[in-house]
Amino acid sequence: MAHQILKALKDKGFRLTKVRKLIIEIFLSNSAAPISAVELKARLMAADADANKTTVYRELDFLSEQGIVVEVNAGDGKKRYELNRDGHHHHILCLRCSAVECVTVDNCTLQEELKRVDSKSFKITGHSLNFFGLCEECQ
Ligand SMILES: [Zn+2]
Ligand SMILES: [Zn+2]
Ligand SMILES: [Zn+2]
Incomplete structure (x- = not known):
């Protein structure tokens, strides 16, 4: 699945940076629980990626625009994101x-x-x- 997502981005001519690949992997390994930008940043740091807040938000915007992740409203007003997988x-x-x-x-x-x-x-x-x-x- 990671492979398909990465291939689709590559085919569209987008760069596959280390952080971008890692973020997609994190979302894939976490597919039953939406995560916030703060949690995502913590996971990137734990994986030794050089990710500041700006990078994380920029990547989330990019992946949302590409329809790879979607924003989740869990009812507490916090923004979380998850993979845009099939199935309501x-x-x-x-x-x-x-x-x-x-x-x-x-x-x-x-x-x-x-x-x-x-x-x-x-x-x-x-x-x-x-x-x-x-x-x-x-x-
Ligand atoms: Zn609890
Ligand atoms: Zn969900
Ligand atoms: Zn429903």
Whole structure:
């Protein structure tokens, strides 16, 4: 998968810097939990990459523009990012430590239900649903 993403970027003529490759690997190895820019920076530092805040934000902007990562709203106002993988899903937030996990839904029917409550002034094109509770460590 990392290979496919990198190849697609290369084919479009973008440079594959060490930091860019690492970020994609971090997202891939972390595919069930969105991470914030701060967490991403910490992971890059742990991997010995020379990444300052500006680099991290610039890379996140770039990867978002390319449709590789998407912003996740987990309901606590913090910005987190995850790979733009196939498959609609929801998120769960730990109220104590702010950990966020992806929740896979086999058959989300919300979109269908929303059609029935479609407002006159809005055309609903999507939804996000957040659960909250306590993670394993915080229980
Ligand atoms: Zn927790
Ligand atoms: Zn997710
Ligand atoms: Zn849904």
